[in-house]
Amino acid sequence: MNQNGMLKPALIGGVLLGILSAVPPLNCMCCAWMIGGGILAANLYVRSSPSPVTLGTGIVLGLLTGAIGGAVSTLFSIPIQMLMASMGMWGPGEVRQMLNELNLPPEWRDLLTSAMSDSGGPHFALMVFAGLINVVLYALVAMLGGVLGVAIFEKRKVQGPPPTYQPPVDLPPSPPPPEE
Numbered sequence: 001m002n003q004n005g006m007l008k009p010a011l012i013g014g015v016l017l018g019i020l021s022a023v024p025p026l027n028c029m030c031c032a033w034m035i036g037g038g039i040l041a042a043n044l045y046v047r048s049s050p051s052p053v054t055l056g057t058g059i060v061l062g063l064l065t066g067a068i069g070g071a072v073s074t075l076f077s078i079p080i081q082m083l084m085a086s087m088g089m090w091g092p093g094e095v096r097q098m099l100n101e102l103n104l105p106p107e108w109r110d111l112l113t114s115a116m117s118d119s120g121g122p123h124f125a126l127m128v129f130a131g132l133i134n135v136v137l138y139a140l141v142a143m144l145g146g147v148l149g150v151a152i153f154e155k156r157k158v159q160g161p162p163p164t165y166q167p168p169v170d171l172p173p174s175p176p177p178p179e180e
Contacts (some may be wrong), residue, residue, distance in 0.1 A: 004007045004100040005045065005048060005049065006045060006057075006060070006061050006064060007064075008044070008048075009040075009041040009042070009043075009044035009045040009048070009065075010041050010064040010065040011068060012040065012041065012044060012069055013027065013037040013038060013039075013040040013041030013042040013068075013069070013142075014037060014041070014043070014064070014066070014067070014068025014069040014071075014142075015064045015069070015070060015072050016033075016037055016040065016069075017033045017034055017037025017038075017040075017065070017066075017069035017072075017073075017138070017142065018037075018068065018069040018070070018071065018072025018073040018074075018076060018138075019072060019076055020033045021033045021034070021069065021073040021131075021138075022072070022073045022074075022077040022080060023076075023080075024077035024080065024084075031141055033069075033142040034066060034138050034142045034145060035141060035142065035144055035145035035148065036145060037065050037066070037142055037145060038058075038061070038062040038065050038066065038142035038143065038144065038145020038146040038147075038148070038149060039145045039146075039148055039149035039152070040062050040145075040149070040150020041062070041064075041065040041083075041142075041145075041146060041149065042058050042061055042062070042145070042146050042147075042148070042152075042153060043152075044154045045057070045061055045150050046149070046150060046154050046173060048155070051156075052157060052159070053150050053153060053154045054150070055147055055150055055151065055178060056068075057150065058146040058147040058148075058149060058150030058151070059143050059146060059147055060146075061143070061149075061150075062139075062142045062143035062144065062145050062146020062149075063139045063140075063143050063146070064139075065139075065142045065145070065146060066135075066137075066138040066139035066140065066142025066143060066145075067135050067138065067139040068091060069138045069142060070131070070134035070135035070136070070137065070138030070139065071131070071134075071135055073134055073138065074127070074130070074131035074134050074135070077078075078127055081127070083124060088152065095130050103169045105159065141153040
């Protein structure tokens with residue numbers, strides 16, 4: 001497994017999936033972007049690898065791609081959320097209405113509404129927490145994409161260890177023990 005060669009495909013796949021997952025009209029296909037980013041990274045890695053790529057390498061590549069994508073998505077979504085809050089598209093009224101529709105216990109509802117800042121946008125700590133969750137979830141889903149990408153694009157056979165010695169099956173019977 002060539003870790004230095006993994007970084008470039010993971011960055012390309014991760015940045016692409018992160019940007020596509022953060023843009024509001026496109027973020028409804030978030031899981032598809034995560035899997036697609038993992039597949040793209042695996043394709044780029046398989047094409048540049050001189051030796052056959054294993055599924056284990058696809059797992060590591062998908063995890064790395066998803067972690068990068070989750071961080072990029074979080075960084076891109078923060079200004080988008082702030083812009084939406086300043087335009088009144090995501091204000092405390094809408095959030096309270098959504099929370100009331102969920103029939104949450106009052107303690108939970110109070111906790112979630114207190115996480116909103118005075119300007120109506122999300123609180124910084126809430127954004128950081130959501131970003132950490134993004135990194136973990138994106139990594140896990142993109143891992144599937146990395147495995148699928150290796151399975152789809154790797155056509156070379158992985159050389160396994162040499163076969164162990166197996167004695168022939170059709171041996172003559174052993175001679176009787178000597179008589180004393």
